[in-house]
Amino acid sequence: MTSQQPQQKPVRKRPIKLSTLVTLMIGAVIVTVLLSVHLLYYVQIENFTKMHLQDKAMAVARTLASSPEIQHALSLPAESNIIQPIAAQVKDRDCLLFVTIINMQGIRFSHPNPQNIGKHFVGEDFIPALKGQENVSVNHGVLVEALRVFTPIYNARRQQIGVVAVGISLDDVTQQITQSRWNILWTVLFGALVGLLGIFILVKALKRILFGLEPYEISTLFEQRQAILESIKEGVIAVDEHSRVTLINKAARHLLQETAAETPLTGDAIPESSMMLSHLREALHNGTAWHDEKVNVAGRVLISNTVPVRSGQRIIGAVCTFRDKTEVSQLMQRMDGMVNYVDALRERSHEFMNKLHVILGLLHMKNFTRLEEFILKTANNYQLEIGALQGKIRSPVIAGFLLSKIDRAKSYGHKLLLSEACDLPDNGSEQQTAVLITVLGNLIENAIEALDHQPQGEIHVMLHYQNGWLACEVSDDGPGIAADRLTSIFERGFSSKGEQRGVGLFLVEQQIHSLGGTVTVESEPEVYTQFLVQLPWGKGNHT
Secondary structure (H helix, E strand, O other), X not given: OOOOOOOOOOOOOOOOOHHHHHHHHHHHHHHXXXXXXHHHHHHHHHHHHHHHHHHHHHHHHHHHHOXXXXXXXXXXXXXXXXXXXXXXXXXXXXOOOEEEEEEOOXXXXXXXXXXXXXXXXXXXXXXXXXXXXXXXXXXXXXXXXXXXXXXXXXXXXXXXEEEEEEEEEHHHHHHHHHHHHHHHHHHHHHHHHHXXXXXXXXHHHHHHHOOOOOHHHHHHHHHHHHHHHHHOOOEEEEEEOOOEEEEEOHHHHXXXXXHOOOOOOOOOEOOOOOOOOHHHHHHHXXXXXXXXXXXXXXXXXXXXXXXXXXXXXXXXXXXXXXXXXXXXXXXXXXXXXXXXXXXXXXXXXXXXXXXXXXXXXXXHHOOHHHHHHHHHHHHHHHHHHHHHHHHHEOXXXXXXXXXXXXXXXXXXXXXXXXXXXXXXXXXXXXXXXXXXXXXXXXXXXXXXXXXXXXXXXXXXXXXXXXXXXXEEEEEEOOOOOOHHHOOOOOOOOOOXXXXXXXXXXXXXXXXXXXXXXXXXXXXXXXXXXXXXXXXXXXXOOOO
C-alpha cells in the first residue's frame, strides 16, 4: 500500500523588477540595432576600403600625369634621372608600393628599385592605358601583388606620351580593412556604453515618476483601489482639467442612473445639463471646494463633497463624492427606534422592580387581601397594554417603538391609543420597517407637538395589513391644519414652529414615494387631523 505524498504548492515566480525589465528590453533593442548596422558595415568594409585606396591612387596618378616636369622628362632618355626623384618622393609621402612612369613603348622611367629603370614594364594590365583609357587591376609585377592604377599622360598638344602607374600593396589594403573592422568594434562598444548610460538615466526617471514602485506593486495597488471604489456605497467621480471623466465607480453610476437623465462614462465630458455635477465644473474653473452640500435631484436628497485637485498652483482635476441622504436618514430613524425600544424596556423594568417591592412589602405585612388585588390589577394592566400590543403588532421592533411612543405621549399628559382593528405582521424587509418607523415617528411627534397646549389629548393609530399593503392611519384631536396650508405641508422647510424646521413631513413623503406608497392628509381646524399612508408590506408570519 503506497502512501500519498503531500501535494507541493507551485512556487510563485518572483516578479521582474522595473530596472531589470527596462534594461533587458532597451538593451536588446540597442544591441540589435548596433549589431545590424555594424554587421552590414562589416560586410561592406572591404569594398569601401578598396574604393578609398583606389580613389587615392587614381588621384596621385592624375596629379603626376598633369605635371609639366613629367611631361617634359618623357621626351628625354630614361637614364636622365629627372622623373625618379619625383616618383620616389610621392611614393614615400603617400605610402605607396610604387610610382612608375612609362613611355609609349612600355619603358620604365621610375621604379622603387633603380636597377629596373629603363626596363620594360611587367604585365599587360597597362595596355588599356596606352590606348588612352584609365584602368584598375590587381596584379603581381616585379614586387608583391598589388592594386595597380593606370592613367595616360598627354602633352600640351593632347598627344599621349606615356602612362602613370601607381601601386598599393594588398598587404596594406588588408591592414586598413582590419583596422577599419577594429574601429567598428570600438564604435559598437561606445554605442553600448552610451545606451547603458541612457538606460540608467531612464530607469531613475521612471522610478521617480512611479514613486519607487515596481510594476507588480502598481498593478496590486490598482486592483485594490478598484476593489475599494467598487465596494464603497459612496459615489465617486473624478474629472481631469478638460472636464473629462477619468474615474466613476459602481455606486456613482447607479445613483446617476436613478437621478440623472444622462450618465457619463470614463472619457466622456461632464453633461452640461447635469445639475448634480455642476460643483465639479465650478471646482475646475474657480478652485472652489464644496463640503456636505445637499443636492435635490429627481426628488432625492444627496450629500455631496467636491474638492479641486491641484499640482502646485495649477488645477489638474476635481473629485466629487456623494451619497443618498435617504439611507443616512433611514439609519438614524432605525437607531432612534431601537433607542426608544431600549428606553421603554428600561422604564418597564424600573416599574416592574417597584411593583416587586410593593408585593414584598405586602407579604411582610401579611396583607394577603391587598396583595391579591394588587397582583390582579397589575396582570390586568399588563394584558391591556403589553399583551394587547404584542397580539396586534407582531413586529418586535415596531412594537417596542410604539410602546416607547405610548409612554412618551403619557409623559406629556396625552393618550396614544391603538385601534382594535390593528393587524401588523412581522416583516423581513429592513427598508420597509425603517420607512414605517420614520413615518410613525414623525406623524406621532407632530401630533404630540400639536397637542402641546391641549390637556388630555388623544392620538389614534391604526395599522392594518391586507393583500401585501399596509394601511397606516395617525389622527389627533388637536387644533388641525388650515385648508390653505394642506398643499404645502410636505414641502421642504415648511413649518409653523419656527426656523430650522419643516424636514419631517418632507422626509416622510420622500421615503413613502421611494417604496411606491402614497400619503394623504385630512384636517378640520379645531376638530381633528388625520394622515393616511399606504405602504407595500412584505408578507410576514400571521401565526
